[in-house]
Amino acid sequence: MKKEEIPQDDGALNKLTKEVVYAVDNTGKYVTELSTGWDVKATALDAAWKDIEERVEAAKQKVLDKQASPILYFMELRLMDLDIVAAYTGFWKWTIKQHIKPGVFEKLSESKLQKYATAFSVSIADLKTMNVNED
């Protein structure tokens, strides 16, 4: 890539910082230059977030339809998979799968609920009702 061809598009990272990009100048020497972003990768990130939003919505609907417990909803909302939930709560993956069943979830003790609430950064009440007060 030539230095003049470095894209200066907008992107989410631009809120925080410009980033260093490497390119060659007109003598063929590598130099660095700051870039505000590149449309191609900004849209890649957008595509990933659109997918996440759809997964969160689908999970929410499943909970409302009593096919899953709110744990599924918060897992998707917090971008976690079973491995990550297991790491933050200390439960086995198999156990978490059980807790994702609405019937099992309803009978969970306060202390178990608290582990999920902590992992998802919500209160137990909000965990049960899928209530989210963002940041």
Added chain:
Amino acid sequence: MKIEFEHLQAAHCENGVTTNLLRSIGINKITEPLSFGIGSGIFFIQIPFLKINNGPAIAFRTMPGLIFKRTCNRLGVPVIRKKFNSKEQAEKFLEECLQQGHPVGCQVGVYYLTYFPKEYRFHFNAHNLIVYGREEDNYLISDPIMEKVTTLTRYELERVRFAKGALAPRGQIYYPKENTIVTDDKIRAAIKHGIKKSVNDMLHIPLNIAGVKGIATTGKKIKKWRDKLGPQKAGLYLAQLVRMQEEIGTGGGGFRYIYGAFLQEAYAYIPKDELPEISKIFTQSGDLWRTAAVQAAGIYKGRIGSQQDFNIMGDYLLEISEIEKKAFKALSQIKWH
């Protein structure tokens, strides 16, 4: 408590931490491209059967932590590195380091990294930053991907140092020991060592998942994604590929440009005419990676998406694989003596 420290921005976090920590002990000649090349950072792998954020597990660089470790080792700089089971011990050790005047590298997770934009906060646990002091409740942070320094509260720093999941940092701290003199001869030897290791990584790893063969394998897989996954998910897979290739820290073209810059800088130490010539091949490869990314973007934006479009995408990777094979073969044939 604030240590004299100069923050230099880098494309990639680990290169930047390596460069800045070495500078903090008076080793000023190791630029970002040199640390990336000496540390044999360049790589490609698609790990089979593993999914990250519901997409393919693709990396354009070597395992996190290795660039710092190898660069220091190859320059003969001893490294202190510690992991912790308890948060209290982790903070105590950090405080001791700062009191002794050592800026330290920390491995952290980005999900709770408060200064990052929300869009970047995934459960990725191998980000690196430098702590160079504390003012009351705020740790002074040099994050190499940023233009300026920043801060994190005690709680915020503890939280990211003890992020959980894959590659959990477990409070990991590292820094190079001072009082090492790095001569130009040492740098020359380290450059050769770094190149040889990269040649091996890119050409000689068995199975077809890594190196130039891995690039070709992913290219062939891409052609099947549309049928296998459906157009929408196939598009998301391509978006993931592009993010790994271009998102924060690769310097563009999946680190291929940084490697091109490395070979030019290497030439200043080792005047072999092949080095700047091979650097051009890496520029060509980086350019083609970016052309492929534009094609991928057409697909995940929904502008194009026929099987033919996926074939073109896959063929780009097959072509890149050939270009990089040529580049690494040429590197392997340099007569160093």
